[in-house]
Amino acid sequence: MQTDGHKLGFADVNNDVVRSLVVTGRNYYITLGTAIFVMLACFFFPWFYQLFYGIGAAGMNQPTVWGTYLASFIFWIGLSHSGTLLSCVLHITNSEWRKAMYRSAEAMTLFSLMVAAMMVMVHVGRPWFIHWAAPYPNQMEMWPNFRSPLLFDVMAITTYLTGSLIFIYMGSIPDFAAVRDRTTGWRHHLYVLLSLGWRGSDTEWHRLGWAYTFLAVLIIPLAVSVHSIVSWDFAMSIVPGLHQTIFAPYFVVGAIYSGTAGIVTVMYFLRKYMKFEQYITTLHFDNLGRLLLVLSLLWSYINILELFTGWYSGTSTEYEQLKYKLTGYYAPLYWEMILFCAIAPLLLISKRFRTSFVPMLILSIAINIGMYTERFLIISTTLSRQYLPESWRLYVPSLVELSIIVGSVAMFVTLFLLFVKIFPSVSIYEVKETMPTPKAEKGDLEWQATP
Amino acid sequence: MNFIERFAASWREYRKPGYYDRFDYAWTMTIDLDRCTGCSACVTACQAENNVPIVGEEEIAKGRKIQWIRIERYWEGEFPDAKLKFIPMLCQHCDAAPCETVCPVSATYHNQDGLNVQVYNRCIGTRSCAVYCPYEVRYFNYYDHHWDPPLEQQLNPDVSVREKGVMEKCTFCIQRIRQAKDQAKDDGRRRVKDGEVQPACVQTCPSEALVFGDRQDPDSKVSKQMNDPRAYRVLEDLNTSPSVVYLKKVDADAD
Amino acid sequence: MAGNALGLFGDPASALAAAGKLKGAGFERPELISPIPIHGVEEVLGPKKSVIKRFTFFGGLFGALGGFGLAAGTAVLYLHPTGGRPIITFPPFLIITYEMTILCGILATVLGFLISARLPAISERVYEPLAAVDKFAVTVPCNSDEHYTRAEAILREAGAEEIKHIDEGES
Numbered sequence: 116m117q118t119d120g121h122k123l124g125f126a127d128v129n130n131d132v133v134r135s136l137v138v139t140g141r142n143y144y145i146t147l148g149t150a151i152f153v154m155l156a157c158f159f160f161p162w163f164y165q166l167f168y169g170i171g172a173a174g175m176n177q178p179t180v181w182g183t184y185l186a187s188f189i190f191w192i193g194l195s196h197s198g199t200l201l202s203c204v205l206h207i208t209n210s211e212w213r214k215a216m217y218r219s220a221e222a223m224t225l226f227s228l229m230v231a232a233m234m235v236m237v238h239v240g241r242p243w244f245i246h247w248a249a250p251y252p253n254q255m256e257m258w259p260n261f262r263s264p265l266l267f268d269v270m271a272i273t274t275y276l277t278g279s280l281i282f283i284y285m286g287s288i289p290d291f292a293a294v295r296d297r298t299t300g301w302r303h304h305l306y307v308l309l310s311l312g313w314r315g316s317d318t319e320w321h322r323l324g325w326a327y328t329f330l331a332v333l334i335i336p337l338a339v340s341v342h343s344i345v346s347w348d349f350a351m352s353i354v355p356g357l358h359q360t361i362f363a364p365y366f367v368v369g370a371i372y373s374g375t376a377g378i379v380t381v382m383y384f385l386r387k388y389m390k391f392e393q394y395i396t397t398l399h400f401d402n403l404g405r406l407l408l409v410l411s412l413l414w415s416y417i418n419i420l421e422l423f424t425g426w427y428s429g430t431s432t433e434y435e436q437l438k439y440k441l442t443g444y445y446a447p448l449y450w451e452m453i454l455f456c457a458i459a460p461l462l463l464i465s466k467r468f469r470t471s472f473v474p475m476l477i478l479s480i481a482i483n484i485g486m487y488t489e490r491f492l493i494i495s496t497t498l499s500r501q502y503l504p505e506s507w508r509l510y511v512p513s514l515v516e517l518s519i520i521v522g523s524v525a526m527f528v529t530l531f532l533l534f535v536k537i538f539p540s541v542s543i544y545e546v547k548e549t550m551p552t553p554k555a556e557k558g559d560l561e562w563q564a565t566p
Numbered sequence: 567m568n569f570i571e572r573f574a575a576s577w578r579e580y581r582k583p584g585y586y587d588r589f590d591y592a593w594t595m596t597i598d599l600d601r602c603t604g605c606s607a608c609v610t611a612c613q614a615e616n617n618v619p620i621v622g623e624e625e626i627a628k629g630r631k632i633q634w635i636r637i638e639r640y641w642e643g644e645f646p647d648a649k650l651k652f653i654p655m656l657c658q659h660c661d662a663a664p665c666e667t668v669c670p671v672s673a674t675y676h677n678q679d680g681l682n683v684q685v686y687n688r689c690i691g692t693r694s695c696a697v698y699c700p701y702e703v704r705y706f707n708y709y710d711h712h713w714d715p716p717l718e719q720q721l722n723p724d725v726s727v728r729e730k731g732v733m734e735k736c737t738f739c740i741q742r743i744r745q746a747k748d749q750a751k752d753d754g755r756r757r758v759k760d761g762e763v764q765p766a767c768v769q770t771c772p773s774e775a776l777v778f779g780d781r782q783d784p785d786s787k788v789s790k791q792m793n794d795p796r797a798y799r800v801l802e803d804l805n806t807s808p809s810v811v812y813l814k815k816v817d818a819d820a821d
Numbered sequence: 822m823a824g825n826a827l828g829l830f831g832d833p834a835s836a837l838a839a840a841g842k843l844k845g846a847g848f849e850r851p852e853l854i855s856p857i858p859i860h861g862v863e864e865v866l867g868p869k870k871s872v873i874k875r876f877t878f879f880g881g882l883f884g885a886l887g888g889f890g891l892a893a894g895t896a897v898l899y900l901h902p903t904g905g906r907p908i909i910t911f912p913p914f915l916i917i918t919y920e921m922t923i924l925c926g927i928l929a930t931v932l933g934f935l936i937s938a939r940l941p942a943i944s945e946r947v948y949e950p951l952a953a954v955d956k957f958a959v960t961v962p963c964n965s966d967e968h969y970t971r972a973e974a975i976l977r978e979a980g981a982e983e984i985k986h987i988d989e990g991e992s
Contacts, residue, residue: 170731238692240730241732248671270916271920277924281927311935311942314948315854315855334927503700544858552832552857661905807905
């Protein structure tokens with residue numbers, strides 16, 4: 116790890132990570148308290164109200180029966196797409212710079228998936244029967260419909276959630292063992308359980324290395340499939356504007372794009388408030404910035420392609436759809452999305468921009484606002500302009516829906532805040548791997564750099 | 567037959583597209599737009615027969631009306647030469663229904679009569695069927711609806727009342743079809759006779775614009791009407807193969 | 822004095838060299854305990870084989886067969902014709918198969934990892950807390966006093982910073 120000034124040693128990493136776990140300031144509790152309060156007030160309260168009265172609490176209507184709940188679902192699934200996927204790709208390609216940031220990126224995956232699962236619960240009309248969508252033997256002899264794109268979702272997201280949970284946990288076992296020795300009280304008991312009695316023997320390291328690589332290899336195609344499947348919820352319909360073959364790559368690129376922007380946001384706050392300045396450096400922001408630039412160009416390309424195919428199809432419905440998207444009621448949102456996701460990221464060409472923290476933070480948040488708009492537009496512009504003009508109707512989200520969007524962000528923040536105090540949010544052993552060993556001669560780093 | 571042959575035979579059977587071909591009936595409705603006056607009697611009849619809730623003025627303004635059959639109105643031309651066209655729109659009971667494949671819990675599927683049925687008790691309310699339906703004829707219960715006394719006295723005991731969070735739609739009055747089939751069975755007949763079963767809308771239509779029957783029977787009234795040169799199906803190019811056939815309005819003024 | 826000899830080293834290279842010498846002196850398999858994975862262990866202590874890849878493969882295979890079986894079996898046992906599709910529809914069922922392959926592959930990999938790494942640890946094992954921070958430990962089980970003295974000598978010669986005797990535990 117290249118750091119400015121003071122050189123980090125092996126013991127410093129342990130100290131820093133244990134400090135991040137056990138030393139908790141007042142600000143942390145204030146933030147956590149606020150997040151929990153906002154979550155309860157803005158997510159659970161409106162949700163219970165909606166459960167009691169019915170989905171009518173939201174602003175959905177006849178042609179636009181899907182609304183911001185589903186947009187939020189796609190958004191959170193998308194946000195989940197960078198963490199584990201990026202971590203796996205970088206693990207397999209053996210990138211050094213991954214090592215300080217991947218744990219929190221994977222946690223982001225896990226928590227955004229959890230929030231996405233909650234959004235499904237909020238979205239459906241009868242969430243108390245949601246378990247019917249899972250294949251399990253029951254006395255009614257009722258099974259789900261395996262031909263449904265929504266069931267692909269159920270299977271894909273369950274697999275992805277399980278995979279991400281296992282991946283982050285398995286990578287943390289040695290770190291649990293390391294912090295186990297340094298903590299007391301309930302924490303110690305928790306880490307004793309979580310570390311499974313890990314000692315760090317050569318056999319254990321060997322097995323972990325293999326298992327971890329296998330998991331990474333399994334999770335990469337999984338992550339790509341998850342967002343393709345989410346896109347098929349839309350693309351398998353015959354609604355003009357949704358029924359497009361470009362949707363699967365469009366969603367996957369969009370997901371990785373918004374997820375990478377999410378990582379930048381999370382890195383900024385981790386660096387600032389958890390005092391990980393020596394671990395998360397301009398190098399990470401620079402690399403993530405480059406990735407964002409490439410993704411934004413890809414995303415813009417697919418957007419242009421979407422317009423082109425709509426125009427080229429020449430059918431009245433597609434054409435109407437296109438006109439409505441570019442100039443209709445929701446057009447300001449469309450142009451806002453273009454500004455935030457296609458034009459603003461061009462700033463990333465400058466290295467000075469990529470390596471400055473605050474501009475990167477602002478840009479990453481702007482990109483995610485743009486990406487949320489994209490998901491909202493996918494639903495609202497297409498569903499409100501379908502085949503029969505008699506049923507064309509506008510959709511405007513209700514107060515309950517807006518409040519649940521805010522509440523879901525608070526839920527994510529709450530989960531993440533709890534995570535940084537329980538999981539070592541920087542991987543101890545992998546950061547150590549990038550450092551020269553104690554008492555080592557020069558060139559020792561090269562000796563152990565092979566995978 | 568040994569095991570492999572049996573397996574091959576059932577495999578072929580299960581791989582056959584359009585498994586519904588061998589269903590008992592193919593219930594069809596024809597709507598003669600030349601006869602339709604747009605009086606909305608069918609809408610009212612359906613509302614009474616199927617316990618369709620009255621959502622109220624406020625909800626209708628929000629676009630959440632529930633009408634299993636509705637009259638779509640289209641204006642053509644500017645004021646002095648304005649022309650009003652209308653078309654009754656109800657569930658088309660498509661043979662290749664997009665709504666059926668998307669339901670994750672199989673709450674909607676094709677039954678043995680070739681009807682597109684909705685199982686209210688199974689529905690979890692993902693509303694994806696309504697998105698997939700190009701005809702916009704699936705209606706969602708945004709609230710629990712209630713009937714103020716004494717209105718609850720007029721509820722049809724043959725039809726269930728739907729809970730909030732459940733999708734509902736036209737059933738071709740499946741309760742009447744069931745009754746007619748039972749009657750046929752009691753009488754020792756194999757099949758229901760043509761004209762023996764009529765959904766509430768068909769029964770009510772004063773101009774007899776709506777006709778209902780089995781298109782598997784070549785002598786039935788619907789089969790004959792389907793051969794009319796005016797016959798067409800709405801959004802036929804989407805390949806949903808609907809079971810509702812419209813007869814085009816012949817406009818004498820048209821050029 | 823039965824038990825384990827444990828030597829602490831400051832860097833992986835000398836720990837590895839010490840382990841190699843112990844093995845050369847005819848000790849049972851010496852073990853390295855380290856805060857980071859040490860590379861090159863296999864050249865010194867002999868090749869390691871892991872069964873994890875078999876678990877992953879057969880788990881994935883089971884998932885593929887099970888996934889298709891689940892989807893096709895459900896469709897055949899409970900005939901629900903939907904959307905004019907055949908009863909056994911390949912494109913959707915292959916997606917279910919794909920997801921189930923990965924799910925079962927992941928779960929089997931975890932199982933393989935736990936079994937082959939002998940985790941979770943049920944019995945007490947030789948452990949050195951410093952080896953989770955910045956020390957590299959070499960440990961070797963000894964049957965008798967004589968064994969222990971020999972092991973100690975080898976470890977000291979290899980440059981161990983500290984040598985400990987650990988009574989309990991099997992490694």
